[in-house]
Amino acid sequence: MFPRPGDLEEIIARSLCGIGPQARAVMVRIPSDLPRVMVDPPIMERVIANLAANALRYSPSGSPPLVTASARGGRVVLRIIDHGPGVPEADRDRIFAAFQRLGDTGSTIGVGLGLTVARGLTEAMHGTLEPEETPGGGLTMAISVPAASGPAELHPDSPAWLERERTGSALRQTASTAGTPSMARC
Ligand SMILES: Nc1ncnc2c1ncn2[C@@H]1O[C@H](COP(=O)(O)OP(=O)(O)OP(=O)(O)O)[C@@H](O)[C@H]1O
């Protein structure tokens, strides 16, 4: 685990690409002036992939999940919003326990570890992962992580610089621009 300043838009784009073609349905709406986040980018990618895979699985066709982000008080909150059946408030703690799968234990999809791991990894990055009700119905997963204070405070030897050089701007084109919802493309 190595938290360093990362571009959330890039992290989201990589994460959705990793899920596969079905993730093209996911809409992404990120403000263009969002601060960088202090996370371990590959770990954050994994967390988002877990949550987005769940959201896709439970989304009715024609109503794809939406990923949004906002900054407030030194933190950035990423929301993965779906319009599926949601989880009753009484069960919202339980879904984070290992091997808990509500109502569909006979199915062969997943083992029920995704959320346990996602929350553990998020907390290791000084973040939180909390379920919310989507207005109008569905589940929203809110990940709050620290905002990075900006590139000016990076030490020139920091691996974050190297990471930036390597990733370049190619991935930028895969995510949204200027706060407009867009389809993630790989
Ligand atoms: N977006 C969602 N909408 C409705 N229910 C959900 C959603 N995400 C998770 N759940 C419920 O929480 C349970 C636990 O989710 P979790 O991601 O931990 O396991 P899984 O997806 O079943 O398996 P795994 O992630 O290990 O492949 C799910 O089985 C489901 O009952």
Ligand SMILES: [Mg+2]
């Ligand atoms: Mg899962």
